[in-house]
Amino acid sequence: MEKINIRRTLELMRYDLTINRKRYLTSLVLVVIFTAGFMLWAMRFAMHANMEGQVDIDSRSELFVIMTGTTLCYTSLAFLLGLLTQVHDYVLCDKQSRQAFFMLPVTNAERFVSRQLTAVLFLLAMPVLIALARLVSLAFLPLLGSVNAEAVNGFMLWDILTNMKQHFLPENLHFENSGYYASFLFLWGAFTLGAILFQKRSFAKILFCVIAYVLIGAKILMHSLWLGIVPVSPTALWWAHGLLWLVGGLWLGYRLLARTQLTRPGLLKR
Amino acid sequence: MIEVSHLSYRYGRKRPAVFENVSFRLEPGRIYGLLGKNGTGKSTLLYLLSGLLFPQEGSVKYHGLEMRERRPEALGDLYLLPETFRLPNMSLKNYVRLHAPFYPNYSEQLMHSSLEEFDLTPDVHLGQLSMGQQKKAYLSFALATNTSLLLMDEPSNGLDIPSKSQFRRAVARAMTDERTVVISTHQVGDVEALIDRVMIIGNTRLLLDRRAEDITQRLAFRMVRPDETATPIYSQHTLGGEAGIFTRQAGEDETKLNLELLFNATLTAGERMEQVFTNLEK
Incomplete structure (x- = not known):
């Protein structure tokens, strides 16, 4: 593992945020518009869903649709943000940018940590953006027609987004698993498409997506097995599942960056 | 400070070699x-020196640090x-x-x-x-x-x-x-x-690596005179007449380095140029 110098990492983060500030700001505005659009749609057309208790939640089959929709929305946002800002790849978009970026005297680990910190920054900004989007959608709602009881229930989407954790508890996994995995498959599908469209030659990225698909498949299999046969507490399983994603995601991300940031002939060709 | 040893590089296996077994030092x-x-690989060499590209063979060391480690x-x-x-x-x-x-x-x-x-x-x-x-x-x-x-x-x-x-x-x-x-x-x-x-x-190699003062001490860059008896190592037609590179004789004034002439001479009469320097070194 390479050394990480905090000062250099923060300088790199400042460099990234400053160089890409217009792209980041545009993306944030797009996130607000996208979320507001989704909320408007949900408030206008969402089915009647009373979510006061777990019994209500379990009894309503249409909630599954909402869950899938919100998960899709959430992951799409993350994807949209990632794609538009090209959090990992903007600086690699052309030969000149790659040269400038690679000549900066920092380690790959510092580049990775700096990018992760930027991602965390955006993650922290997400609830604020969603709240903002909600305000925007509230302001626009009267333009679309009268607010009825069903539309009011749409606001519960906010609760789903903010209290998502409880829906990912192992006991609920059977319920929302499909939406969860569907959303991730959608995310990675879009990611692969983005990789093909925007980085035609980036085989490493496509390979990374394939690995991600395999991991998701393995995780689905693992869950099915664990839930059925392994006698572990739900909480332990939840933490194991979270930890696996955190470690696996970070490791894969690091390997990807370490791999692509080793400047190879291909990186200087275009 | 920069030590390049036995450097070989090509852009892809099927592409021709850009450098083969090149060694030199930068002081x-x-x-x-x-x-x-x-x-011929000028930019490629700069990328190799700066660690933007990695040699397939050999090494580039900067103050003892391998540049490929970046x-x-x-x-x-x-x-x-x-x-x-x-x-x-x-x-x-x-x-x-x-x-x-x-x-x-x-x-x-x-x-x-x-x-x-x-x-x-x-x-x-x-x-x-x-x-x-x-x-x-x-x-x-x-x-x-x-x-x-x-x-x-x-x-x-x-x-x-x-x-x-x-x-x-x-x-x-x-x-x-x-x-x-x-x-x-x-x-x-x-x-x-x-x-x-x-x-x-x-x-694919370093054809010449000499100090400018060594070059001007050993070679004379001047026009070929009509009554010239010495055979130039290299000569070429220019607007002002026939310009040539000669082995500098004892007592002959030092001439200004003509890079264009030196470059053309190295490419077209490389062996003769090399010979001059090798003979003088002996």
């Missing part, structure tokens, strides 16, 4: 002129000024504020003096500058990084006539005994007076 306090025909200590002590570049749309002050912290020896004073040399002020906005002015601002920053190794790829491209001499003065001013500058160029006239070591590459 501090010198300005190297890197010359070569189009596509250690921040090594990268922070060298600067590559590429031929083509894209500066962000921001003020020069902001650009410096963002980039300078990565270079521990960055000198604000050198930045100001270089900008002054190029008739620029520190408060310019990069997005509002012409390409040539951008290059001057970028050159100023490259010089101000004060790195021990400065690699410049076609630095005088895009500079107007007065700026070329400003460039020479700025580089000369930024030179120190600890600093090494490598200038890769086709514009030999722009750097003739500046360089003190000539490197010519071609046919």
